[in-house]
Amino acid sequence: MSVIPKIEAFSAELTEIRQDLHAHPELGFEEVRTSGIVAEKLRAYGVDEIHEGLGGTGVVAVIRGQGGGNRRVGLRADMDALPITETSGLPYASTNPGRMHACGHDGHTTMLLGAARYLAETRDFDGTVVLIFQPAEEGLGGARRMIADGLFEKFPCDEIYGMHNDPNSDPGVVSVTPGPAMAGASFFDITVKGTGSHAAMPHQSKDPIVIGTNLVQQLQSVVSRNTPPTKPVVLSVTTFNAGSAYNVVPDTATISGTIRYFHDDVSEMADARIRELCAGMAQAYGIEISVDLRNVFDVLLNDADLSTAYVAAAADIVGKDMAAESSEQATGSEDFADMLKVVPGAYCRVGHAGSVPLHNPAFVLDDAILPIGASIYARIVETRLPKG
Secondary structure (H helix, E strand, O other): OOOOHHHHHOHHHHHHHHHHHHHOOOOOOOOHHHHHHHHHHHHHHOOOEEEEEEOOOEEEEEEEOOOOOOOEEEEEEEOOOEOOOOOOOOOOOOOOOOOEOOOOHHHHHHHHHHHHHHHHHHOOOOOEEEEEEEOOOOOOOHHHHHHHOOHHHHOOOOEEEEEEEEOOOOOOOEEEOOEEEEOEEEEEEEEEEOEOEEOOOHHHOEOHHHHHHHHHHHHOHHHHHHOOOOOOEEEEEEEEEEOOOOOEEOOEEEEEEEEEEOOHHHHHHHHHHHHHHHHHHHHHHOOEEEEEEEEEEOOEEEOHHHHHHHHHHHHHHHOHHHEEEOOOOEOOOOOHHHHHOOOOEEEEEEEOOOOOOOOOOOOOOOOOHHHHHHHHHHHHHHHHOOOO
8 A cells, every 4th residue: 555655644633633523523514613624724734715605514625736737626525424323432422412423424524635735735736626525415415505506617627536435345445336336315205194093993093004004015016016127226114103192093104215226217217106106095095195205316427437547546545456446336325426417527435444334323434544535535636637
């Protein structure tokens, strides 16, 4: 492994930044302290421009290289935490109750700051780097909001790159999946509006629990009987809420969940089938069932050529035997996909030590990944914007 020496030299500072961010996690569109620290560090590093407040709490910075080239490369990191109570036992564990960096966005932010410091100090490239610190990646539409606020009109990019830590891979292993790499996602909320009664007289009710549980079973047919086997899709019901007493049949039940997909036609089919099943169930039982179904993430599509370039840049840092293109698709979702719909680019995963999965209250990010990620970000800039 050959981490860039200048970045390795300030890796201890990166650890301090990351652990401070970890101790003070903020949810999407609430990253006021986080974005303030990002802007403060960028000023200290001497970047050319800093723009705060894009997409609510987003920060965008610009660094110009030594040459006069007009090509522009974007680098993006997410900043938000999750509504999880931390159980890691770390000395720098979350001090904000019910909030935790359980997905490692504190690390992503820190890695991009490390790249920013190096690039501002060396400027060993010909062109412009756009650093994008994005809020609200965790299902709240931070990327879409930044784009709607004019991100790429104000800061046009020819190509863009992102990355994510991966506790499921060996330390330092980097992978990129060309083409469809991560699933698109929709969320749904279904309200079953029945008629309540005394639990001892259920014949006087139109029981939303019975109807709702039947509906949950029917929803599974969308995957098993409506989807082509060659087009993977996941439909998961993740909440079912009804009732508040032992002796009362409630009026309503609410059902929520998610659909993950790699093909837009499958997503459209699943949406239609959910609505049809709800309408049919409502008619069969003589009740009302309302459906709120919304797209939250697009399918993440990595550009094939830029995926190859990203792997080559990463291999220069971690070694050729540690960086490769992959055919593995992830059913998890990532709103960097929205940026890739506007600007071609690629998204990589970087392995680190640890056995606890993402989004787990005991998740621990290995700080050894910080100079690796920062170096990969810096190297893709230097290879895509070479001097001369």
